[in-house]
Amino acid sequence: MANYQLDWINTQAKQDPAGFIAACEQQYLDQIDAVAESLAAAKDEKPIALLCGPSSSGKTTTADRLRRALGKRGIHVETISMDDYYLSRDTYDMPWDEENGVYDFESPLCMDLPLLHDHLAKLARGQEINIPTFDFASKMRTGETKSLTLDPDEIVVIEGIHAFNDVLMGGLERHATGIYISVASSVQADGWGLAAEQLRFCRRAVRDANFRGAPVDVTVQQWRSVWRGERLYIDPYRPFATHTIDSYLPYETCILLDVLREQIHQMEAKLKSIGLEEVCRAAQEFASIEYAPYMPEASVLHEFIG
Known part of the structure; x- marks a missing residue:
């Protein structure tokens, strides 16, 4: 875990x-x-x-980067996103987070567990599966599917917040390597700082507004439940990981806070009420950065800003 100094980030930017x-x-x-x-x-x-990793860790991009890196070694890789196994929002009774008074969208019960179990078992036997597609903007399955059969010489990368959960994997984890990805860094300033989960909040707020039909105020409303879900559904399985990846890019917060600055100002009281007062201060402290000419096309940051 790295501990970056805000002055250094601003100077570099x-x-x-x-x-x-x-x-x-x-x-x-x-x-x-x-x-x-x-x-x-x-x-x-x-x-x-x-x-596996918590919300806004960059799992999708990292799965693709692993595919590219293994391809350079002559190994073909298939990728599966567990997000595509979410149930359409109006087809089931959504679990409730009583602690925070919101729906518990982090729960594995939001997923089509029978279908996921069936598909993972078939993959292990070398059989063909038809992977569904979930659209986060509409909160519905699209009806489109992708056929997949895992050949003997291939590797499959399965990514999702519940990827280590033995209830979902049904024993398949015995044949798997665990990779835990998250923002594992923090940023320190004079007397205050941003912890890893606050850095991820910035990612999620921008991503959900851009790609998931959720304005920033919805992300703020849901944030405590997201954090609760990490403690309940992800943290207990972290020991399964053989490898850990820190996906934080120290320049990213300069960009994300530029995008969020006005809305953070408007929602300052609400942010402070849920423990994100440092984000309010950070919106005034991070320098802007010219990034468009320099950010690579496969950067993990594109997962959040487009």
């Missing part, structure tokens, strides 16, 4: 945005490459990679 972005991205890629090397060495015994 102002003086050398190109070099700053390149260094941040390379640090992330070096982690990907190390994990890919390990997966390649173990592929005959463990052809499944389970990529």
